[in-house]
Amino acid sequence: MNRNLYDLLGLVAAVCFIMALKGLSSPKSARRGNIIGAVGATIGTVLVFWAPGSSHKHLVLILAAIAFGVLVGVPAARRIQMTQMPQLVALFNGVGGGAAALVATVEYLKLGNEATTGEILATVFTVIVGCISFSGSIITFMKLQELMTTRPVVFPGGRFVIAATLAGVLGTAGWVINSGGTSPLLIMGALALAFGVLFVLPVGGADVPIVISLLNAFTGLTVAASGYVLQATLLIVAGTLVGASGTILTRLMAAAMGRSLFGTLFGAFTAKPQESTGAAEARPVKSGSADDVAILLNYAQRVVIVPGFGLAVAQAQHTVRELADLLTSKGIDVAYGIHPVAGRMPGHMNVLLAEANVPYEQLVEMEEVNPTFPQTDVVLVVGANDVVNPAAKTTPGCPIYGMPILDVAQAGNVIFLKRSMRPGFAGIENELLYDAKTTLLFGDAKETLTKVVSSLKAL
Amino acid sequence: MSNGLALLSIFVLSVFVGFEVVAKVSTTLHTPLMSGANAIHGIILVGAIAVANNASSNLQLILAIVAVVLATINMVGGFVVTDRMLEMFKGKKKEVK
Structure with missing residues (x-):
């Protein structure tokens, strides 16, 4: 396809996403907004198969993978009880973050020594944040599905473990930026996955929605960063829109719940182990018929x-x-x-x-x-x-x-x-x-x- | 303007657009809006397809195909579940009339 036409259609898809978010902000236009977003996503997806200079040697495999994804995603979205919907959104967000981390990793492997500093930085960012979003979302899913306790999980010295993990992530990030190579990137990814788990564990049940919204914004930013690595404008626009609007939404949610965003985010560092209150037993209550x-x-x-x-x-x-x-x-x-x-x-x-x-x-x-x-x-x-x-x-x-x-x-x-x-x-x-x-x-x-x-x- | 700088400009302008479009959303719509935005970042599918197309080793191909599956689940599932939520809002409005 002609490069200009390709870019122009990409712009159409990007505009669709802006209109989708705008539509979703008002009750009257919300459903239409969502459909416009889906149209934009379809345009973008179909378009990439005609990207200038791309080969089609894995076409069948890719189409099969998309079909498989649809077969998993659509029934899940259709059958879910509305009560369980928050955890499904968390799960969808997590797999999106995981996908972004994988995309950046593949591009990094392909570029090898030819990667520029900017590309390496964007890769490092995508892999770290994508992995945090992935593992963090899995934990929020498990909390909401009550596969694990909904209470904050805090263990003695937890904040030091978390701080050490974070330092490890940043240290390996420096290693990747300095010397490149595959193993440092994998170690960094593994540490980021661990950090995602540790980051969400101390969050109490009531704060989980805020964390989902925040991780959603994170995933948006990883998509934008991988767009930079791939030189794909559409990914940058879509990812940044979600990152920016997701940040605002997270703040609005925290305000609606009267929670400090800072307190929620850094709860991991400030939470103390809770003493169990035994005062609850055997107090009289009035029960009626x-x-x-x-x-x-x-x-x-x-x-x-x-x-x-x-x-x-x-x-x-x-x-x-x-x-x-x-x-x-x-x-x-x-x-x-x-x-x-x-x-x-x-x-x-x-x-x-x-x-x-x-x-x-x-x-x-x-x-x-x-x-x-x-x-x-x-x-x-x-x-x-x-x-x-x-x-x-x-x-x-x-x-x-x-x-x-x-x-x-x-x-x-x-x-x-x-x-x-x-x-x-x-x-x-x-x-x-x-x-x-x-x-x-x-x-x-x-x-x-x-x-x-x-x-x-x-x- | 260099290519990197052009991409940076797009990024910065998108930040402002993103802030602006959701500035005045009511609490009623927080959940659908989050879900809709969640579906939009499923556009990483485009990136996954692009790297799968140009994969130069089996490892790259495998990772890219996994990314395609995950991104599809994110995108398609996200739009479907958002539509289901919003469908109910629409039914409510009919009742009011």
Whole structure:
């Protein structure tokens, strides 16, 4: 293909990516934005087969590899439960980072001694950050999938191990830059993989979304750096866009969660081993029956439902909606109080409730719902915990301290629907559970809600 | 302008565009936006195909083919899962009307 035409079509693909991100920033155009992005990616991918001066001797193999990737990726994306979507995004991000590290490695091997300093620097950057993104994303995946503990993993002297690993990565990077060769690059990659693991291990469950977003931005930058090695403008534009927008998004997310980005990032260096608090055992709680809850709800004038991740796990969105409709038909004012990070990621709960066709106007964001709690008779907390935990205000030093919460304690009655007394994702005890105005309703959220609905109908 | 400098200019300008396009996104869209951006960096597939095409040893070819598989999963899976999320937002809007 003619070089100019090739570059021009590459520019079209790059513009598609800009329009995709722009579209994704607004609810009206979000879906179209995503499709524009897919079109840009398709143009770029088809185009590369006609790159000037490229051979086609491995064409069949490459096409087979793409087909295989599609066969793995598409069913995974289609079948995943919406509740498990954050970890799938983490996994996709990780494999992208791994791919970038491999691409840079191959190009480095091919260039051998002909590589310029700029190319070597970009390769070193891509391999280090790509490997961190890969192994770090695998750990976030395992945390979210609960294949391992969601609590921060901190071991004595951990920060020295992490610092030493980082020093090792930088030292081998200097070795690669100075003397080149394959083995230093491989050692550097291995150390970077180890660093990725160590970097994410001390991050607590509640901060994991921020880390996913950050690693996403990292992968973007590695793609940009490998674009520099390959002299591919499209990769530079796309990678940098993701790197820059991902950085902003990470900051916005951290702000929404009231977390300091710095604290999250360098948690690895500052985290101390946590002492297990034994205060939780054998304290009295008030547990009620579905009938009690139905009566409370029946005589309420205003009810706020606070949905959390437990609701999604129990697939109780539809039952919650049924209950809300029933209450509305009795003339009770019903609203959903949505915490920005309810679920596992900012906006996750909105996705889940949208799936259950909950009317949009009943979803009230935290800032608007908080002042209404003193006038609210009953708050129904369905499978949420950390987002209503007053420890975020009262206990300096606890992992969620400083996170804005839904002030449900201001309401007349609080009903918690919980599977057990197990603490929330962040692993912190919730004092509100022991409060006099709190009633606990144990069991699977969907089953208990169904019971509440039927007793409410009988009233 | 040297080639390296041209690439650097593209990089710097892209940083500003990237900052600008997402500056005012609501929390509702954080998850889909992250997922969409995640799919976009799957464009590393282009790089993977390019190095696979020009691989000069079996080792290079094997590594490049692995990269093609990983990048495809990232790109295709990313766009599909983002579309699934956004599909629900669309259904919600119909309900409002």
